[in-house]
Amino acid sequence: MSIGFMDIVTALLSIIALFGLAMARIARTENRKPSSAWAWAVLFFAVMLRICLGGDGFAWAAFALMRDIGLGLVIASAALWLDRAKPMPFFVPGVALLLAWGGALMVEHSSSAHHPGPGTRDGTNSGERPDEPTTELLLELGPDDSIEELQGILSKYGAHAERAFPNVTLDEDEDLAQVYLVTCPESVSNDLMAALRGDRENVDHLEENARVDLIPNRPGSTRGTSGLSPFSNDPQLAGQWGLYKTNTGAALSLLRQCKPVREAVVAIVDTGVDSQHGDIEKVFGDSPGDHDRNGHGTHCAGLAGAVTNNGLGMASLNWEGNYIRITGYQALSASGRGTIESVSQAIIDAAEDGADVISLSLGGPYSTPPKTEVDAIEYALSLDAIVVAAAGNEDVDARNTSPANIPGVIVVSAVDQNGKKAIFSNVNTSLARPIAAPGVDIISLAPGGDYVSLSGTSMATPMVAGLLGLMRSLDPTLKAEDAYGILVDTGVRVDDSRYVGKVMDAEKALRALGACSNQEPSEEG
Amino acid sequence: MPTIEGHIVFNDFEGGFWGILAKDGTRYCPVDLPREFQEKGLAIKAHLERVNIMSTRMWGLNVEIKDISLLTP
Structure with missing residues (x-):
């Protein structure tokens, strides 16, 4: 339970009001001209009203009342004591309220320790409940x-x-360095965004984070989690439905007993690649x-050639990293x-550096x-590169998307887990x-x-x-047109x-190429 | 490019991004949608300018927003 600026102002006002009331009482007790007790009372009740109607929940309002009234009464009793009046009528309830507030803080702190995460002011939900959906916001502050x-x-x-x-x-990037990932319960995300946008002094930019599923790199076997036989020891394999759909398991069974003629270079022309x-x-x-x-380029790079069967992360067609070399061009x-x-x-640049395939x-x-x-x-085509381009994401024909509509390019549309066209994918009836x-829902780096x-x-x-x-890598003389034909x-x-x-079929393509033809797969995916 | 009327959409592919779907069905992919307009379904009126860029999104016409305001019902 942290305290914000408005909380401090509220507390000070309530303390001042109670102090004023105490002074009024002293004046009345000593038959001096009383100060305007009613004005102090109005101020006090206004502050209490602000706390109660602040929209922070009943529990938080109760905490704030205990804290502020307790403090006010203790200060007032001190004033009475200094003025040689009787402090007890103020002191005892003041201390009692402060003790109650302190106890509440301890309970909340204990609860937070048991449930790491954000505390909430209403005291009913200290931290996000495990089953409560959350929203992520990207918050950019000013450089200072x-x-x-x-x-x-x-x-709050x-x-x-x-x-x-x-x-x-x-020094590297004053925008990115000031970006914070804010996580909050989904039920309050709109209110939180409104509140943050209201703080124009500090907040430069605020947007809802695109919800993607970050998947931790889980060590261990994937057997039993997908219902499909694992064909490598890569922990993310169970979630890589696309590999099963494209018969990659059978292809890898061929490749594990095979050797490339040479490594082929697949150039990722994109946002760069996290080579580390x-x-x-x-x-x-x-x-x-x-x-x-x-991150886009890194994701693509993993799909093209992440090292397979290395006991780490994901699989691709690059069995133990023997067949494909990835390069990045931003x-x-x-x-x-x-x-x-x-x-x-x-x-x-990619073509001149000898890329076999440009993605x-x-x-x-x-x-x-x-x-x-x-x-x-x-x-690039004249230098023997095979150029592959995305069809686009508008659910229209790709003929109006470039570079997909450039002659000589292999154009790739997307399908989902059911083999249907992905809802967003461009179609390709004219290229x-x-x-x-x-x-759809493709795991990668x-x-x-x-x-x-x-x-x-x-x-x-x-x-x-x-x-x-x-x-x-298996047939370095393979021309683009022949490769597409396969x-x-x-x-x-x-x-x-x-x-x-x-839909591409990796195993059948390898067999059609005549690659590893004297080998039989040892395990089917 | 003329002033258009439409509403804000959020596309959840390619990492997720905001777009504008105009009343005539044209899709616009703004490079600079102000944060206060980043809300699904907002009805807006905007003056746009086409920008010649390539992007990972591959959705709609890439545009800069010259002026944008909420449409009152």
């Missing part, structure tokens, strides 16, 4: 402001705040986009936006693709190279060693890019294939 200045508001609504990006210093993430560090190749302030800012120039430049989980609405980007992709992959579930055609795209990289020939037809193309 401190979260302590908002502690009163946060406490049972919220707590922690720095969203603790590794970012004010433990699930990709080993396979991250020298490239400029090795940091990620957004074309988009921390906000996930970039220019045609920045995207084109990143494509060019583009990005786009913009252009019925006629930007010339610069067309040129960049043509250049030359449609294919589909899982894109998040910067800082975490894992997160996201949805979008952005997630489907690097899964296809990873398979294409794998194919290139994807289509071996893909699985689903109900919505007429809209989004076939």
Whole structure:
């Protein structure tokens, strides 16, 4: 139970009012001209009314009344004692109220210790109840402001705040360094947002955090949690429904007994990649986009080539990191936006650095693709790169989304767990190279060693890019057109294939490639 | 780009982001929606300007908001 500025003002006013009442009593006792006792009484009752109607709950109002009246009575009794009057009528009830308030504080403190989390003023819910839904807000303070200045508001609504990006210093980025992740009970989130927005002196920006499911890196077996046979020892595997849908288990069974002709390079042109993430560090190749302030690029990188069967995090088609090398090229800012120039430049850089596959989980609405980007992709194709792009997320035809509509690009739509087109995914009925992959609730890497579930055609795209990289690692002479032919020939037809193309099948693609053909899978996924 | 009327939507894919769905069905993806308008269902009137960017969102026309106000019922 922390105390805010208004609480202090209220307490002082009530104490002043009670002190005034005491002085009035002294004057009356000594037959001096009495001060305006009624004025003090009005002030006192006004303050009490403010406490009771403050909207902070009955228990908090009771606490505040005990504290303020107790303090006021004790001070008044001291004044009477100094004035040689009888202090007892004020002193005893004052001390009793203060003791009661102190006891209440101790009870609340004890409760908070047993239930870590924010305390609430109404005393009925110290901390978020385990079953109570919560809301997360992103709160940005001014560069000179401190979260302590908002502690009163946060406490009032049972919220707590922690720095969203603790590794970012004010020198590095004065916006990100001042962003706090505020968690509060969902039932009070609107009131809390209104209160925070009212504090324009400290609050620069406030928005509801996108709700994503952060998944801790759980060590141990996944057997029994998915109903499907695990095909690697990666703890997140049970939640990676997309791998089961794309027959990745059977593909990995081939790959575990096979060797690549050479590592293939899959370039992630995006917001950068957190190259220090433990699930990709080993396979991250020298490239400029090795940091990620957004997370989108890191998520895509994991789907394309996270190290599989390393006992850590997630799986991909990159068995023990032997087949795919991931590189990162930052074309988009921390906000996930970039220019045609920045995207084109990143494509060019990736191609010149020898990327086998360039994965583009990005786009913009252009019925006629930007010339610069067309040129960049043509250049990449001329250097033998396979270019894969997301279809887009508007539930319309991808022909008006670029770079998806640039000739030569393999265009990836998203399907859900039931093999249906993801509700947001663009369809692809007019472009030359449609294919589909899982894109709903897809677990992958998040910067800082975490894992997160996201949805979008952005997630489907690097899964296809990873398979294409794998194919290139087994057959480095494979041309883009032939690679796409294998994807289509071996893909699985689903109900919505007429809209989004076939869903990629990793194992069948490898078999069609003739890779590891003398090996039989030892375990099916 | 003309002034449009519509309402605020929140898209929960690509990490989640705010958009504007105009009355004529056009989708706008603002790069700078003011925080006080970041509330699902708010009816708004806005003057927008198209911006040529690529993004991870791949939803709607990318726009900057030149002016925005609440629509009174």
